[in-house]
Amino acid sequence: MHPALQRLFALDERTALVTGAARGFGLEMARALARAGAHVVLNDLRPEGLEQAVDTLRGEGLSVSASAFDVADEQAVSEAVAAIGRARGLDILVNNAAIQQRKPVLAYSAAEWRRIIDTDLTGCFLVAQAAARIMQPRGYGRIINIASIVGRLGKAQLAPYSSAKGGLEALTRVLAVEFGGDGITANAIAPGYFETDFNAALLENAEFVAWVRGRTPAGRWGKPQDLVGAVLYLASAAGAYMNGSVLTIDGGLTAAL
Template identity: 50%
Template structure:
């Protein structure tokens, strides 16, 4: 196998949750350019179809799958529909996520649960259904999107920190259980990225200066800078890599 073929995703189908914008959209585009057929996901049907149409216009093979990743019945129904159509998910990217910034003493149980369900429980639900199909085939790739907070905590984002810390160990658990069946489960820990979810932070001069000063690269990351690592973890190049979390953070987590 040539080096180029190691990263070729041709003939593979990838389901990327939360892929109508931001990091998920960038990963979907990268996978499509590497040859994968795409299943893009969002909760809003119109926005999901619009994103799929834009990717199709770029010459990629795409289908839209609008569903709530926290709804067990909806997740099961999507996989059942794919089964009925003969579509096998070879690559799953658990990217869907939300943020909620509030001191923990003021945090409601409902907001706590919403963040945990969206960022962590969804990865369990999607991962479980994907693995049920990957195990009989003897192969599959799962890429979970973690965070700097998979390793370190920051005030006012406790539910997110707990969820992303859970993603790190969920990834290891997936590797432990499913590795013997030819499945590799790994995670990516993005640093501070220029996404819609971070607009409140990027527009705050004090926080913007803190990120740039704290990061050896001296800047925020761009969504497309996650693509190389994502393609690597979804491809044959990572067939002996399992249970790992790779930080793509400009070096932030490595320095004091």
């Protein structure tokens, strides 16, 4: 690769925060950002899984650290992100933490609804807000929100999750408009069906697995590595003029009739 292209995607001397990074999408995105040269702060709610992820990446020779906090806890978010900013600054945020529950609309309690919205939407707002407070005075930042194709499509039994992911796309556009003049970009990635722990229950359903393969022009489920290129593009100088957009990575599923 020509050195000019290497520089375009390089993240040397950048600091990134990836939420929900103990496994799945989060871990793979953290690995990619660190391989590109960034110091990556991995976040997760579960300290034990988080430390294991950090040890794994350090064993690969990557520069990473851990910050365990609940993205739905406003005070915890404010304190943790501010501490990252004081220690290293903060250039890149990947809002990936999410939870999910499958029930018919009539079966959800208000508490269950709020729990998912608080993590999947409000949590992204809180972390982005705290990150923007650091990025704005520095005149540089990259905010990447992990949305979902079900934020645009009606999927039974996912009312709060779908609502949160649809709201996250709207939040992404607002962040882009409010902070675009400050050197901060905000974009989202909407994955389709991927082979991750998050979808473990779906992957045990052979009929559904086959349905996704048949419906998807690529003929397969996605793998976490399939997100790496998009994340590096949005996090680096290569994506400097991309702002307020949503990249759909679903093997063509939503393009098919």
